[in-house]
Amino acid sequence: MQSTKKTYTCEVCDLSCSSKSTLNRHMQTHSQEKPYSCEECGASFARNYNLKRHTQKHFGIKSFICEVCNSAFLYRQDLKRHVQIHTGERPFHCAACGCSFARNSHLKSHLRTHSGERPHRCDECGSAFSESSALKAHRRTHSGEKPYCCEECGSAFADPSTLKRHKRIHSGEKPYHCSMCGSAFSQSSGLKSHMRQHTGEKHFCEACGASFSNTSALKAHIRTHTGEKPYSCQKCSSVFGRASALRRHMITHSGEKPYSCDVCSTPFARKAYLKEHLRIHTGERPYSCKVCGSAFSNSSALKAHNRIHTGEKPYSCEVCHLAFSQSSAIKRHLRTHTGEKPYSCQVCGKTFARNSHLKEHLRTHTLHKELEDFVQELN
Template sequence: MEFIKEEIEDMSDPEPSRIKHEDTEEQIDWMEMKPQKHELNEAEEEQQSIKTNKLHTCPQCGKSFGRKGHLDKHLRIHTGEKPYPCTQCGKSFACGSGLKHHLRVHSGEKPFKCDQCGKDFNSSSNLNKHLKVHSDEKPFVCSLCGNSFSSLYYFKLHQKTHTEVRDHVCCDCGKSFITAGHLKEHQRIHTGERLYKCSYCHKSFTQSGSLKSHERLHTGEKPYQCTQCEKSFKCPRGLRNHLFVHSGEKPFNCDQCDKKFISSSHLKKHLTVHSDEKPHLCSLCGKIFSSLYYFKLHQKTHTEVRDHVCCDCGKSFITAGHLKEHQRIHTGERLYKCSYCHKSFTQSGSLKSHERLHTGEKPYQCTQCEKSFKCPRGLRNHLFVHSGEKPFNCDQCDKKFISSSHLKKHLTVHSDEKPHLCSLCGKIFSSLYYFKLHQKTHTEVRDHVCLDCGKSFTRADHLKLHQRIHTGEKPYKCSYCDKSLTRFEHLKSHERVHTGEKPYHCTQCGNSFKCSSSLLTHMKKCCK
């Protein structure tokens, strides 16, 4: 699943191209403070001041300048004076060049163009930073971890990740950040300020990078391409996470269960599993969530908002990730290949679950009976056996089920439609699942083999039932006597001996039976 959106990324990347670093207006002042027509005279004056040792020193921090004008501008950092206001929005700046740069935000003007890719920038300093993207030169090497950088700025930021220096602190909540820019973005959470509005819909964002990434959903633009499989992505983070699929690397480890993840955001989401804290309460149904993301998804189930629509068949989904997975049905794309057999899957979760059939791993354990399962869904459905809960009701016969998939299969019983025809024997099926199982009877494919006696089966669940002969396991206990049975349906049939219930009726003679097999036998012998 393309699974949770983070607006503020962590700084652990070796070359954090996803961080949209634009210099503050004050920084741009110093980088662009020499007007073109006076550039030569000012340079000569600066050199003359240095030669005659006429440095102008800041009395507050000790920094020295060759010109008094530069010192005067610098002092405004300490005094907070901003004498240059914008007439359009009222924002003020410490110097004229800062205001000039800011006005380009209103006008949309970007006069500095990259001659290699055509990208436009609103300042020469931002263009200079961008040009390093086209250069393979990375002269700044971290002595602690070996990562290399093309930019001194990002190299210094990276060093802070080792020293854990976070000297920019939010006054509202106390959270600290490595850069002033990240603090400024964070503060918008408290102010609710969303400066960047989408040109195509009503959404707005706290960061320009988030806006650009969002607008690519509308335009379909995917400028970040994988060199190994040519898959494209709308943002650098998507490409970076995708590359881990090829390398198999998962650099983010959970310190509580040793599970590994390809991104810090996935790790952060996972950590909520280990926390009992569930602060997000649904006011409509009372369900609680540890994650705000999943809480918001849940709310959509009440409002029935499905705003991600498949262009091929019109089916709609709650999340973009679910739509993406669905589209693989149309494209036939199966990215995830089994390491043990020839099978491939559309989802990484399906692959993991499948590979556990080969490895025998069952990491999900029931705390009530210590039974283990290879996937969370198996454990979740099993827990209904203990609780007796069956939350999915058939609206045609009031039969209840422990899962939506079981209900869906059952509903085909009420439908006369049987679209799946066997070309070998003419038998028809309402369910694709049972049709495929039936085909195995013709091909004699029995790929589920018992390790104890070598007997083979067409289905995994038939093998599982068979293995109880060897283990002696009888998990289904009668509520009325001490008898135990290997199968759930046998338990149901047995309990009807105690209750006297006979739910299967012969339509010809009116006789009733406690199980379907008895009814079938009766119809063959007595009511042909």
């Protein structure tokens, strides 16, 4: 008579375990119970085995050495997994799609992309994750914990992968290369976004039809329709639709201008400003109008010029509803309502709403001086 091996099933996620002790260990992933604590740093663990592995980190003994690249490891199994990087061995295969993996744990995580299983749930907000590491990282969004610090600049991060990406800012490392043109990137997301330039893949805005090469750019664009500005300055309460805009804004508080022109030494807060400024010296005008061929040194000038052809006037006066094609034009117009006259003559103190009016006025002083000199010559 054939015997059937008994299995033990988890009441929370229906996972089947071969023994009761395995089930008990598994149940700790749901209860978050961590009874084993490190005497050195206070870190806690669900299993005694994990605590033993952890304590070896404090002693720093790495006795397992890779014969190929001399990398050192605390544990034999870590070395064994590392060697697969050199051999290219991927012994674990997905029966659904044929993808192969170097580790069984990677295969298990991958299988959840087919099943949609997300057994790890956040107690705070209910978000579910396919991996416990993802849940652990997510919890830090609630606690605000940032345990991973950059030794170069002191910036802190919630997860080690973000710190790893950040370090490439200092090292200049760009490990992701485009197979079509050779361009290099510090992040895989940068390479993916770049590849869409070759494939032509686009993401479209449902509100206005604008197309973007990546989803993050589309999300930032959608905020121009919704008016959402989730990034706020802690110094002056200014709000922004993009994180990059907030970072640029923070420089206005510090007054830092780290980028200097090699030709005239003019300092700039942003590298993009310096790049644009250099075109004054080189005469470069890389942005051309497709309608009339006019060339410009920056894309914003071309964008403003294009409105001459399209007739678009996106800037509207809230007082009298007159519309303008350029932001500078509406700024000048608003002074007719406010009475503001920011341009003053240093000779007589008279003020003007426009710089062009001040320039015209200054000629009256020049002509008057020339007339006085002429009269003196006659005398």
